[in-house]
Amino acid sequence: MSKDEYFVDLEALDTVGRKLNGxxxxxxxxxxxxxxxxxxxxxxxxxDFGEENELRQAHNTMKSFIEDEILKHLExxxxxxxxxxSKTRGAYEDREYDAGNALNPGGN
Structure with missing residues (x-):
């Protein structure tokens, strides 16, 4: 392969997509x-102790923060x-198809 050529491993992109979906x-x-x-x-x-309500509220506040801020942003x-x-994989696949057709315009 010359320095002007490129190679994209479409299977690797598929693997990345499957892992991200997992x-x-x-x-x-x-x-x-x-x-x-x-x-x-x-x-x-x-x-019958005053901190019980504070602890529950602190728990709920932290739970909401984790769900709404951390998990949501990560998701x-x-x-x-x-x-x-997926889009990148599709674009490379389209380019590969176009290149194949350019080399064999009549489909022969």
């Missing part, structure tokens, strides 16, 4: 568990990367 699925499962498995009802930390980032990987 990360998205795992994040969705984790987000669901976080939303539904970490509920802290009144009295769960004890009763958006991974989704964006997955979409860009």
């Amino acid at each position: 990360v998205l699925r795992a994040m969705t499962e984790t987000k669901g568990k976080s939303a539904h498995s970490t509920y802290l009802p009144e009295g769960a930390l004890g009763k 958006d980032l991974v989704d964006d990367l997955a979409q860009k990987t």
Whole structure:
């Protein structure tokens, strides 16, 4: 291959896309568990002491921050990367097809 030629491993781009989608699925499962498995009802930390309510509210505040700020931004980032990987793969595949047709214009 000369220095003016390029090679793109489309299978590698497919692999990256599959892995990113796997990360998205795992994040969705984790987000669901976080939303539904970490509920802290009144009295769960004890009763008749003033800090119980503060602890529950701090828990809910941190839980919301993790879900809305951290997980949401990570999910958006991974989704964006997955979409860009897919588009890039498609663009390279189109170029490969165009190059093949340019070399064999009659399809013979």
